[in-house]
Amino acid sequence: MIACAHAQRLLPLLYDGELESPLRRELSRHVTDCSVCTRTVALLNRSQELLCQTIDDHIDDVDFSGFWQGVEAKLSQPPPFWRTRVSGWRESWLAFWSWRTPVWATAMAVIVLAAVQFLLPPSPQEQVTKSLVSENNQAQIESLSTSNPVLVWNEPTHHATVIWVGDESMEEQR
Amino acid sequence: MEQSDWELVRQCKSGDRQAFRELVERYQRKTVAIAFGIVHDREDALEVAQEAFAKAFTSIQKFKEEASFYTWLYRITVNLAIDRQRQKNRQPLLDRDDQGEGEGGGIEAMPDSADxxxxxxxxxxxxxxxxxxxxxxxxxxxxxxxxxxxxxxxxxxxxxxxxxxxxxxxxxxxxxxxxxxxxxxxxxx
Amino acid sequence: MKSSPALFACVFGALLWATVVYAGEMVELRIETVLASNDSPYFDTRLEDIWRQVSSTPYNSYRLMQEERRKVEWGNQVDFSLPGGRVLQVVPKHFASERIALQVMIMEGAPPTPLMKTALSIKNHGTLFFGGRRHQDGTLIIRIGAATDE
Missing domain, CATH: 1.10.10.10 (Winged helix-like DNA-binding domain superfamily/Winged helix DNA-binding domain)
Known part of the structure; x- marks a missing residue:
């Protein structure tokens, strides 16, 4: 049986057809028996109806008879004045570079240095550390935040970490 | 039998404008509706939609068929409509007010109907x-x-x-x- | 400014090269969602490679509900839809000392509300399990795998 507070958070998903069928059926059953949830669905429905109606009213009034001709006219327009554009870009680039060249030269040097650093093979010491670390299959958790009860353990065969985020029923089970 | 979007797109890729016209007729209303919802002006919405179709046709070779045609078209439309809206917002307030009163009509300009x-x-x-x-x-x-x-x-x-x-x-x-x-x-x- | 075009070409080349190098750096995320329950003993054969791992949880029935693989660039967020309208959001942060650092968030409902958020690292080609959310008559177990060729 789905709780009403939980159902409320799922109703937009139900309304948008984004829930898979078992949960959809369960939630739909709940909605038929719950006046609060029925009202929420009605609100979603009505606001969609009003938005569609307003847009439709305006679009119904649009004359589409010359629409294709409009598209064709745009297609037959000469391609954007690429020469003008390119020369415009060139001008602006030249103007830009004239006083920012030293800045860009420094930036380039930084990029090249970073790339070289990045591509250099790691030192042997680093490789040893890596091979040791690779033995460890556990997750190294830096931070974990949740308002729900949580358990963390490593499964015994491969030591992969399991993070168990329970709900209210977990407390009861424990 | 009605051809699928994919079949029409393939024909467009070989330069068939008639196939593209079919796509335009199929999606013109939806495209104008999306543009209208963003720019709130019928004339602007028509302009944006036509521009979106023209852009789609000229860059149809870049369209990858793993996506659906209409999501691609809507993406172009949304981007153009947002650009148009930004340009409009940069215009002086007086100009915008004038446009609202014009024949194109904003969202507030309802059609006159005697009945x-x-x-x-x-x-x-x-x-x-x-x-x-x-x-x-x-x-x-x-x-x-x-x-x-x-x-x-x-x-x-x-x-x-x-x-x-x-x-x-x-x-x-x-x-x-x-x-x-x-x-x-x-x-x- | 006679040197400008040459300098421009150098910077452009360096940027292009850097782009090509970085574009190759992808991480593959693999998400498997399992419905664990105590209905009647059952083990989905598609879960063969992880049965030892999932069997550390107190259930006798394990069904694979969905499986998804995606290649993502470092630092890019990727959302996976989970059963029950939940969303699993993963951001592969970086790769260091043979470990992949991930930021993982599970969200529920509309608007999506964070249920759990964690920053952690796992071994390259390693796995990690999340579980505990009730679904239908059982509990969801999500396996996250991450691998990179770096």
Whole structure:
């Protein structure tokens, strides 16, 4: 049986057809028996109806008879004045570079240095550390935040970490 | 028999404009709707949609067929509409006010219809205004999410594909946009 | 500014080279979601390679619900949909001393609310398990595997 507070958070998903069928059926059953949830669905429905109606009213009034001709006219327009554009870009680039060249030269040097650093093979010491670390299959958790009860353990065969985020029923089970 | 998007895209890739025309006719309404939801102006929305189709055709060779054509097209549309909206927001306020009064009509300019009940007309106008206000309070990214979901019916996965963001981001943005819309429309809900 | 084009070419070349080098650095994430329960003894044969590991949990039935693999660039966030409208968000942070540092978050509901957030590292080609959320008549166990060729 789905709780009403939980159902409320799922109703937009139900309304948008984004829930898979078992949960959809369960939630739909709940909605038929719950006046609060029925009202929420009605609100979603009505606001969609009003938005569609307003847009439709305006679009119904649009004359589409010359629409294709409009598209064709745009297609037959000469391609954007690429020469003008390119020369415009060139001008602006030249103007830009004239006083920012030293800045860009420094930036380039930084990029090249970073790339070289990045591509250099790691030192042997680093490789040893890596091979040791690779033995460890556990997750190294830096931070974990949740308002729900949580358990963390490593499964015994491969030591992969399991993070168990329970709900209210977990407390009861424990 | 109606050809699939993929078949039409393949024909477009070999330069078939007639195949592209079919795609345009298939998606023109949806594309204009998305653009309209972001720019709130019919003329601008038409312009954005046509531009999106033109851009799609000229870069159709880059389209990878593992994605669906419409999510790709919507991505182009959303990006162009956001750009258009930004340009518009940079314009002086006076210009924007003038545009709102123009023939293209903003979201508040309802069609005149002789058989419409005047009370309903006023009510619809007010409602349209509130929806516009609610959408205006959203960032373009939030607007795009709610339009793609509520108006176009895209799944979270498709929206994340269109907007190039994660599923979690789609869910958060959708929640926020819905809350905003509902708080503006609480009298009508 | 006669030297500008040459300098521009150098910087461009360096950036291009750096892009190519870094573009090759991907990490493969593998997510398997298992529904563990005490219905009737059952073991999904697709879980053969991890049966010893999952059997440390107190259930007698293990069914693989979904499996997904994705290649991601370092620092990029990737979301995996989990049963029950949950989202598993993983960000591979960096690779050092043969270990892959990950930031993992499980979110539930709409809007997605963080249920658990952790920063940790696992061995390259290693695995990690998360479990405990109730689903249908059982509990979800999620295995996260990460591997890089660096």
């Amino acid at each position: 419409t009940d005047p009370f309903e007309k006023v009510k619809d106008k007010e409602l349209g205004e509130r929806i516009r206000e609610a959408l205006d309070e959203l960032t373009p990214a939030h607007k795009a999410v709610i339009l793609l979901r509520e108006v176009e019916g895209l799944s979270y996965e498709e929206i994340s594909d269109v907007l190039q963001c994660s599923r979690g981001t789609v869910m958060s943005r959708l929640h926020y946009a819905r809350k905003k819309l509902q708080s503006r429309l609480r009298d009508d809900l």
